[in-house]
Amino acid sequence: MYLPDTFLQGRRLESLVENQTSYSLQRAEMHVFETHQQAQRVLLQFQQPVLASMLEGKKVMHLKDMQSFDFLPGESLILPASELMCIDFPEADMDSPTRCLAMTISEEKIKDTVLLLNENMPKADDQEWRFTDYNFHFTNDVAIHQIIQRLLFLFTENHPSKDLFADFMLRELVIRILQSETKKIYTEEAMSLSTTNRLAYIIQYIRENLDQQLNIQLLSNKVYMSESNFHRVFKNELGISPIDFINNERIKLASSMLHNPKNKIKDVYMACGFNSLSYFIRQFKKSKQFSPKEYQQKVVDQQPA
Numbered sequence: 001m002y003l004p005d006t007f008l009q010g011r012r013l014e015s016l017v018e019n020q021t022s023y024s025l026q027r028a029e030m031h032v033f034e035t036h037q038q039a040q041r042v043l044l045q046f047q048q049p050v051l052a053s054m055l056e057g058k059k060v061m062h063l064k065d066m067q068s069f070d071f072l073p074g075e076s077l078i079l080p081a082s083e084l085m086c087i088d089f090p091e092a093d094m095d096s097p098t099r100c101l102a103m104t105i106s107e108e109k110i111k112d113t114v115l116l117l118n119e120n121m122p123k124a125d126d127q128e129w130r131f132t133d134y135n136f137h138f139t140n141d142v143a144i145h146q147i148i149q150r151l152l153f154l155f156t157e158n159h160p161s162k163d164l165f166a167d168f169m170l171r172e173l174v175i176r177i178l179q180s181e182t183k184k185i186y187t188e189e190a191m192s193l194s195t196t197n198r199l200a201y202i203i204q205y206i207r208e209n210l211d212q213q214l215n216i217q218l219l220s221n222k223v224y225m226s227e228s229n230f231h232r233v234f235k236n237e238l239g240i241s242p243i244d245f246i247n248n249e250r251i252k253l254a255s256s257m258l259h260n261p262k263n264k265i266k267d268v269y270m271a272c273g274f275n276s277l278s279y280f281i282r283q284f285k286k287s288k289q290f291s292p293k294e295y296q297q298k299v300v301d302q303q304p305a
Contacts, residue, residue, distance in 0.1 A: 001053070001055050001073065001074075001145060001148065001149055001152075002055075002149075003032065003055065003099070003152065004152060004153050004156050004157075006156040006157065007021065007032065007152075007156050010156070011032070011034075013034070013036075016035070016036045016037045017035050017036075017037060017039045017042060017089070018033045018034070018035055018042055018044065019033065019034045019035070019036075020032070020033055021034075023155040023156060025154075025155065025162065025163050025166050026163045026167075027105065027106045027108070027109040027163075027166070027167060027170055028103055028104060028105045028106065028109070028166065028170055029048075029103070029104045030101065030102075030103045030151065030152070030155040031101070031102045031103075031104075032055075032099060032100070032101055032102075033099070033100045033101075033102060034097050034098070034099050035057075035089045035092045035097060035098040035099075036092060036093065036094045036097045037089075037092055037093060037094070038089055038090060038091070038092055038093070039088070039089045039092070040088045040089070041062075041086055041087075041088065042086070042087045042088075042089070043084060043085065043086055043087075044084075044085045044087060044102075045082060045083065045084050045085065046079070046081065046082070046083075046102065046104050047081055047082060047104075048081050048104035048105065048106060048107065049078070049079065049080055049081050049104065049105055049107065049110060049131070050078070050079050050081075050083075050102050050103065050104045050105075051076055051077070051078055051101075051102070051103045051105065051148075051173070051177070052071075052076065052077045052078075052079065052085075052100060052101065052102045052103075053075070053076040053077075053100065053101045053103075053140070053148055054071050054072055054073045054074070054075055054076075054099075054100050054101075055073060055099040055100060055101055056073060056096075056097065056098060056099040057073075057089075057091060057092055057096060057097060057098030057099060058070055058071065058072055058089075058090065058091050058098065059071040059087050059088065059089060059098060059100065060087070060088035060089075060090060061077070061085065061086075061087060061137075062085075062086040062087070062088070063079075063083070063085060063086070063135045064083070064084070064135070065134070065135070066135055066137075069137065071100075071137075074139060074140055074145070075137065075138065075139050075140065076137075076138055076139075076140055076144065076148075077135065077136065077137050077138075078132050078135070078136040078138075078177060078181075079135055080132070080133050080134065080135075081107070083135065101148065101152070103148075103151065105170060105173075105174070109167075109170055109171070109174070110131050110174055111131075112171075113170075113171050113174040113175060114129050114130065114131055114174075114178075116171075117129040117175060117178065121236040123182075123233070123236075123237055124197070124198050124199055124225075124233045124237065125197055125198055127197075129178055131174070131178065132177075132178075132181055136177075136181055136184075138180055138181070138184060141176075141180065141239075143176050143239075144173070144176050144177070144180065147169055147172060147173045147176065148173070150169055151166060151169055151170075151173070154166045154169065176239055179236075179237065179238055179239030179240075180239065182237050182238060182239075183237075183238040183239060183240065186199055186200050186203050186237075186238065187203060198223040198224075198225070199223075199233070199234060199237060199238070201222075201223065202219055202222060202223055202234075203245075205219070205222060206219070206245070206246055206249060207249060210246075210249060210250050210253055210272055210273045211270075211271055211272065211273045212273060213273070213275075214246050214273065216230065216231055216242060216243070219242060230242070246273075247283050248287070250272040250273055250274060250283075251272075251283060251284055251287045251288070253271075253272050254268050254269065254272045254280070254284060254292065255288065255295070257271065257272070258292060258295055258296040258299060259296075259299050261296065261300045263296075265277070265292050265293060265296075268292065269292070280292070
């Protein structure tokens, strides 16, 4: 993710620690913070819910009810209103500054979007969509990355309709964050939730049967839903189709197996449930930017002798 030229040309560097450049729209504000020297225990707080996204460098975050963690480019963090952040900057300097985006979104906009979701994209098992009320740390997927990048340009450009453009983008951003949160909860807690939640149950079933033939008909029957309703509910809640989810889980399993140099590509793709070697290679390269053979060799080369 990169900052537009208009930002770099217009901002004033007045502080070496958390230098702040701010932009405002009707439903949101964007603040870019830059730190050019090492610092510890810097405090930061917003009165509205905030999305923080790392752009460059590294922070160490200390938050309530969470273990301290490294905050790196490609990652984001949702914090409730008035949540206090305590931040270390262990590597920042003039040549390699730390840059982070903090975007506050009005609670009215969030409530409107959640209401829209509950009316038009209801969850399974009579659950309701709710915006996160805790500190949620996640890795940006492609869609969230692109939305944040687009919002960076919208906030900094001089366009008479940018409030209208941003309104649509903010709605999509909130929905995709909610889907990412749901996906993370289901995938990390599938076993404990599987007795009371149909999607958690099916995620657990998929993980335990990756080597078997899995299709929409089989999975929808497992949770007593029609194929069309199962596909719709799954994608609404997790932001990904069942087939894409299955492929992602199979690629994760394949990646772990390829860490063992003794495992042959043919054995790996069959153990992961792929029926076609060419399809396996295509899906693996799409996910990892390397072919399975290249990935395995790369991993082997990085292992200590």
